[in-house]
Amino acid sequence: MTYEEAILARIANVLESRKPDAGADPKQSYVASLFVKGQDAILKKVGEEATELVMASKDGIPDRIVSETADLWFHCMIALAHHGLRPEDVLAELARREGISGHQEKASRSTQGDSSNE
Numbered sequence: 339m340t341y342e343e344a345i346l347a348r349i350a351n352v353l354e355s356r357k358p359d360a361g362a363d364p365k366q367s368y369v370a371s372l373f374v375k376g377q378d379a380i381l382k383k384v385g386e387e388a389t390e391l392v393m394a395s396k397d398g399i400p401d402r403i404v405s406e407t408a409d410l411w412f413h414c415m416i417a418l419a420h421h422g423l424r425p426e427d428v429l430a431e432l433a434r435r436e437g438i439s440g441h442q443e444k445a446s447r448s449t450q451g452d453s454s455n456e
């Protein structure tokens with residue numbers, strides 16, 4: 339496991355420990371408070387953080403772009419955890435896609451009769 343993978347895995351472990359059935363206190367833990375509020379609250383934060391990243395990117399301030407991207411990734415990890423998924427699942431999917439052009443992937447979808455992205 340790389341240093342970066344280890345960071346994501348450690349955060350994912352902390353997220354698991356913040357779930358209601360793990361006994362985390364929503365008054366003490368931001369993550370626990372989001373889990374208690376439920377999926378809609380988690381997804382609302384994902385949407386807000388995505389919008390904040392868009393604004394930071396338009397402003398072109400590198401520190402803010404990094405900070406807002408961290409916020410977005412973090413809240414995406416909470417959304418994954420809500421579904422029992424882990425960052426390793428996303429890394430595996432990215433690894434599977436490595437070297438496959440997006441154009442090539444889309445073309446192969448249309449020859450398979452997948453019209454979901456038309």
Ligand SMILES: N=c1c2ncn([C@@H]3O[C@H](COP(=O)(O)OP(=O)(O)OP(=O)(O)O)[C@@H](O)[C@H]3O)c2ncn1[C@@H]1O[C@H](COP(=O)(O)O)[C@@H](O)[C@H]1O
Nearest residue numbers: 349352353356366367368369370371383386408409412413
């Ligand atoms: N990486 C993070 C992290 N990034 C962002 N945040 C929080 O996510 C929230 C982002 O919301 P906003 O930027 O919109 O700020 P806000 O207006 O204060 O938030 P809201 O009131 O709208 O929810 C803030 O409260 C941030 O502090 C994080 N909270 C926790 N972590 C990690 O999660 C771990 C567990 O956190 P707790 O569950 O709080 O102990 C921590 O040790 C960290 O490793």
